[in-house]
Amino acid sequence: MTQSLNGEFDYIRDGREIYRRSFAIIREEADLERFSAPEAEIAIRMIHACGLVELAGHIEFGGDAAVVGRRVLQSGMPILCDAEMVDRGITRKRLPADNPVVCTLRDERTPQLAAELGNTRSAAALELWGMQLAGAVVVIGNAPTALFHLLERLEQGALPRPALIVGVPVGFVGARESKQALAESQLGIPFITVHGRMGGSAIASATVNALASAAL
Amino acid sequence: MTQSLNGEFDYIRDGREIYRRSFAIIREEADLERFSAPEAEIAIRMIHACGLVELAGHIEFGGDAAVVGRRVLQSGMPILCDAEMVDRGITRKRLPADNPVVCTLRDERTPQLAAELGNTRSAAALELWGMQLAGAVVVIGNAPTALFHLLERLEQGALPRPALIVGVPVGFVGARESKQALAESQLGIPFITVHGRMGGSAIASATVNALASAAL
Numbered sequence: 089m090t091q092s093l094n095g096e097f098d099y100i101r102d103g104r105e106i107y108r109r110s111f112a113i114i115r116e117e118a119d120l121e122r123f124s125a126p127e128a129e130i131a132i133r134m135i136h137a138c139g140l141v142e143l144a145g146h147i148e149f150g151g152d153a154a155v156v157g158r159r160v161l162q163s164g165m166p167i168l169c170d171a172e173m174v175d176r177g178i179t180r181k182r183l184p185a186d187n188p189v190v191c192t193l194r195d196e197r198t199p200q201l202a203a204e205l206g207n208t209r210s211a212a213a214l215e216l217w218g219m220q221l222a223g224a225v226v227v228i229g230n231a232p233t234a235l236f237h238l239l240e241r242l243e244q245g246a247l248p249r250p251a252l253i254v255g256v257p258v259g260f261v262g263a264r265e266s267k268q269a270l271a272e273s274q275l276g277i278p279f280i281t282v283h284g285r286m287g288g289s290a291i292a293s294a295t296v297n298a299l300a301s302a303a304l
Numbered sequence: 305m306t307q308s309l310n311g312e313f314d315y316i317r318d319g320r321e322i323y324r325r326s327f328a329i330i331r332e333e334a335d336l337e338r339f340s341a342p343e344a345e346i347a348i349r350m351i352h353a354c355g356l357v358e359l360a361g362h363i364e365f366g367g368d369a370a371v372v373g374r375r376v377l378q379s380g381m382p383i384l385c386d387a388e389m390v391d392r393g394i395t396r397k398r399l400p401a402d403n404p405v406v407c408t409l410r411d412e413r414t415p416q417l418a419a420e421l422g423n424t425r426s427a428a429a430l431e432l433w434g435m436q437l438a439g440a441v442v443v444i445g446n447a448p449t450a451l452f453h454l455l456e457r458l459e460q461g462a463l464p465r466p467a468l469i470v471g472v473p474v475g476f477v478g479a480r481e482s483k484q485a486l487a488e489s490q491l492g493i494p495f496i497t498v499h500g501r502m503g504g505s506a507i508a509s510a511t512v513n514a515l516a517s518a519a520l
Contacts, residue, residue: 095459097452097485099478101423106449110476138354139474139501173506176392207317233322236313243311258355258506260326262315269313285355288506290389290474 110136118144126154130280130298137294138286146286148271151278153252157299160225160251166190167296168217168250170210170257171230177293184303187225192216211237214247222248225299228255229292232262235270242275253279254295256287263287326352334360342370346496346514353510354502362502364487367494369468373515376441376467382406383512384433384466386426386473387446393509400519408432427453430463438464441515444471445508448478451486458491469495470511472503479503 091097100106111132118141120128127149135143161167164185169175175191183189192198192213202212210231217224228235235255241247255270257263267281280295281287307313316322327348334357336344343365351359377383380401385391391407399405408414408429418428426447433440444451451471457463471486473479483497496511 091485095456097456097481099449099452099481101421101427101449103424103449106424106475106477113476136475137504139476139479139503140356173389173393173509177389177505205317208319208322211317233315233317233319236315240311240313259322259352260329260355261322263355265313265315269307287355288353289393290504290506293389 114141117141120144123147123149124154126158126302129302130154130295133294133298133301134282134291137290138288140286143282143286143291146283148279148281148283150271150280151276153278153280154299154302156278157225157252157254157280158303160223161185161187161300161303165224165251166220167225167227168214168220169292170213170228170234171289171292173289174227174229174292177289178296179300182297182300184300188220190217190220205237207237208233210234214238214241217247219248221250224250225296226250226253226255227292227296228253228257229287229289230257232257232259232266235266236262239266239269239273239275242277243273249275249277251278253277254281254292255279256282256292256295258286258288258291260285330357333357336360339363339365340370342374342518345518346370346511349510349514349517350498350507353506354504356502359498359502359507362499364495364497364499366487366496367492369494369496370515370518372494373441373468373470373496374519376439377401377403377516377519381440381467382436383441383443384430384436385508386429386444386450387505387508389505390443390445390508393505394512395516398513398516400516404436406433406436421453423453424449426450430454430457433463435464437466440466441468441470441512442466443508443512444469444473445503445505446473448473448475448482451482452478455482455485455489455491458493459489465491465493467494469493470497470508471495472498472508472511474502474504476501
């Protein structure tokens with residue numbers, strides 16, 4: 089690194105300029121050709137969140153998700169998250185209609201529900217979303233079990249249908265399979281996913297932030 | 305995906321078993337040979353957070369950071385974070401000494417400080433850490449500008465010295481360079497980094513959680 093005598097490095101200190109250059113680099117390096125313009129905007133933010141242009145090859149948009157997500161946020165529907173990091177990563181001032189952001193993982197009822205269901209707390213927590221699920225944006229950024237459980241309960245007709253599922257759990261056990269199940273589902277709910285092991289809370293909240301920015 | 309007639313998928317629903325299998329897969333697939341045993345434990349958690357075993361090749365531990373980090377957490381020192389997602393990703397119940405976790409990004413003084421410094425809010429926020437920095441664990445999971453600014457101020461002797469720097473900002477502008485500056489620094493402060501563009505809040509908090517688990 090270039091460093092001056094008084095210990096200062098030579099780097100860009102303007103946040104907006106950093107964003108502008110970052111997105112330009114991603115547009116130049118990432119293969120975004122198969123995406124529509126609104127999809128590419130979201131893919132760029134997802135790549136930005138993980139620093140890996142190769143992510144582009146793993147992203148799938150199902151059923152006009154980019155357009156649906158924007159409209160749903162504009163109409164003020166809630167955003168339901170599986171993890172507190174996802175919740176915290178959603179930039180409130182970008183949300184177009186002061187949309188509620190909900191995470192029930194630490195609700196006091198969740199551990200007991202998990203024991204009853206024989207599943208993780210992440211899976212159990214979504215049972216507490218209740219009627220808020222109807223027409224909402226669901227964001228699963230951490231737990232494959234939450235995505236599996238959501239799909240099961242929707243297929244059983246046991247839960248109200250969300251308008252969009254951002255399903256990007258990360259990891260080595262169940263992540264790939266749960267996202268494959270989302271993409272192969274016959275539910276007809278638009279979705280955004282990252283196939284394979286990659287994903288996570290930062291990519292999840294970046295996806296919502298991208299939809300929100302487009303909706304402003 | 306295998307799916308039964310009532311809509312249930314075949315997947316592991318036990319959180320501890322998911323962790324156990326995930327770590328076993330990472331140990332099998334990731335090249336961890338150049339790490340000491342305590343370093344490998346941390347690298348495994350960092351890989352787990354992003355779903356990419358190739359991360360191993362980019363991780364660097366400087367100056368016995370794995371051992372120092374564990375000891376510092378045991379002694380109750382604070383954890384100072386650049387981003388709220390990092391803060392939120394640190395599992396409080398794992399911390400060995402109820403360590404304070406601090407993020408000053410949304411402090412009301414930060415925007416004015418950023419304007420005065422001519423730098424980002426992320427960089428300015430660390431000026432508010434004050435004496436808490438002495439002997440602390442610093443975790444930069446998001447902003448290259450925060451890592452650059454921290455290194456500058458430490459080299460100028462303008463801030464108290466932390467005991468450990470977890471420096472894993474993510475992105476396309478400044479991330480690689482700021483982490484290179486950390487690794488090349490003559491400050492003599494132990495560090496953990498991920499070279500290149502990859503990094504981010506999930507990897508950052510996973511690193512702290514790994515140090516905390518080892519310290520319990």
